Amino acid sequence: MGVIKRSALALTVVVSAFAASFVQAQTFPDHPLKLIVPQPPGGGFDTAARIIADRMGPLLGQPIIVENRTGAGTLVGTEAAAKAPADGYTLLLGGLANIALNPGLYDKLSYDPLKDFKLVGLVVGNPYMLIARPGLPQKSLKELIDYARANPEKITYASGGRGTGQHIGMAIVAELAGVKMTHVPYRGAQAAYQDILGDRVDLFFDNWGTARPLVDDKRVIALAASTATRLPGAPDIATIKELGIGDLDMETWFGLFVPAATPAPVLEKLRADVRQAGTQPDVVALFEKTGGRSLSGMPIGEMEALVARDVATFTKLIRAAGIKAE
Template sequence: MRRRAWLAAAAFACASVHVQAQAQTQAQAFPSKTVRIIVPQPPGGGFDTVGRLLAERLGRVTGQSFVVENRTGSGTLVGTDAAAKSPADGYTLVVGSISNLALNPGLYANLPYDSLRDFEPVGLLVSYSYTLVARKDLPFHTLQDVLAYARANPGKLHYASAGVGSGQHVLGAALWHLAGVDIGHVPYRGAQPAYQDLLGGRVDLFFDLSPTARVQVDAGNTRALAVSGAARNPMHPQVPTVLETGAAQLELESWFGLFAPAKTPPEVLQKLRADFAKVAALPDVQETLVKTGGKPMALIGDDARAVVRRDVEHWSKLVKTLGIRAE
C-alpha cells in the first residue's frame, strides 16, 4: 500500500515537473510566428504611433515579426472587441488606452467586452496630455473667449473628434458640460480627417493628443488654447491648462500600452512583459517618447493593472454622471 502511494506521488511529481518544463519551453519559444498588434484607430493618431513604435522595437528584441493591424469602427470599439475575442495565445495583442478601456465602459450601455475581465495588461508605455486647438481664423484667442461666445450663441460652434467614444470626444464633451455651454460634436474616422475639416474651416475646435496637435500648432495652421494635463506641456509652455483657465475642474492624460486577451498563458505573459520592459527601457525609445511630448511610464503587470483599474472606475463613473453617451 505504501509502495503504491509512493509510486503515485512520484508519478504526480514527474508530471508536475513535465508541465513546468513544457511551460518553460513554451515561454522560451515564444514568439515562434508573427504577432499581430491591433490598433483600434486609423493610422496617424496616438494609438497608431504607439502601436508602430512597439511593433518595430519588439521585432528587434525578439527577432520575430510584430505587425500592426488597424481595425477601425465605432470609435475604438470594433478593434478592441476583436482583440478581446481573439485566441488567448499571445499572438494577438491590442493597444489599450484611456479611450477604449476606461471611457468606453461609461459611454456604452452594452459594451461587448469588459475592460478589466477580458484583458491582461502587458505594460503601459507612455502618457500624453491633450491640446485644445482652434482653427486659425477663429476670432478667439483664449478658452474663456470661446466659452463666452458659446454661452451667447448656443450650438453655433462645433468641435471635432477622432470618433464617437474617443478621448477627443469625451474630453471635449466633459469640458463643455462642466462649463455649461452647447458646442456641437462632429465625429470623424480618426485624427487626420478631423484636421482636414479643421484646417478647411468646416469645424471650429479639436481636443487632440498634444504630440499630433503640436505639428499643426507649430506650422501656424491652428491656435492652441489649453492643455488637459495637471501641468503645462513642455511642447506648449505658453499654453495654460484647463484648470488654470478656470473653465472647469478637469484634467486628463491618456496612457497607452499593450494588452493581451484574458487567459493568455502566464508563461507567455511573462515573456511578453519581459520583452516589453526591455523595449520601454531603451534610451532611444525614452528619447522618442519625450521628444513627442509624452511622459514615459514603463509600468508592467500589477503596476499597470492598478492604473487601469483606477481610471476605469474613475472615468466610467464620471462619463455616466455627465450623461455622455456614444449611442
C-alpha cells in the same frame, strides 16, 4: 473512481497544463505576432503602436504586424482582440479610450477591460491639447466659452470617432463649462485635422504629441492643456483647470494588452520585452520630443493601478455627465 485516483488525475492535468505552458514559453514566439490597433492610421493609437512594434519585434525575434481594425469608435478592434486566441500572438494597442472610457459610454459592452485583458505594459502617456481652427474669431478659451453660452450648438468640435478620448474629453470640457457644442465625428484623426486646417470644424481636443507640430508652426490656435499644471513644452499655454473651467487632469496613455487567459510564462516574456523596448533611450527621447512621457519604466503593479483608477474615475465621470457614444 476512488478519491486517490481522482486526485492523481487532477494533479496530472495540472502538471500537464503547466508543462505545456512552459514548453510554449520556451519556443514563443515561433511566428509573427499581430498588434491590433482599433483606430485608423495617422493618430495617436497608430503612432504608438508602430514605434513599439518596430522596437519590440527584434527583441522577440519575430516581426509584429500592425493591423488597423476600425469601426464603432474603438469597439471593433478591441472586441476582436478580446476574442482572439490567448496564446500571446495577438496583442491589443489599448489606450484611455478603449480601456477606460468605453465602460462608461456603453450600457452593454461585450468586453470587460479589467477582466478580459492582461496588461503587458504601458508605453507612453500624452496630455491633450484643445486646439482651434486658424480662422476661429474667438482666440481664447474664455471668449470661446462666452460665445458658446450665447450661441448653443453653434461651435463644432471634431473627434477621430465616437467614444474616442477626443470625443469624451471635449464633451467633458463642455459639460464642465455648462455649454452645448456640436460633435462632428470623423474616421480617424487625419480626416479631423484636414477639416480643422481647412476651417471647416472649430475645435479638436487631441493628444499633444500629434497636435504640437501644428501649434509650433502656428497653423492652429492652442486654447488650453488638459493637465493640472502647464506642460513643459508649452509653458505659455494655460490649462483648462487654471482657466477655471473645472478640476480636469486628463492624460491619454497607450500600452499593450493580451487576452486574460494568456499563459503566465508567455505574458512575462512579453512584459520583459516591451519594457526593454520602451526604455531604450532613443524611444524615450522620441516620446518626449513629441510631447509625451515614457511609462515603460514603471513597475507593472503601478501600471495596473493607473489603468484601474482611470477605468473607475472616467466611468463615474461619464455616467454622471450623461455622455453617451451616440
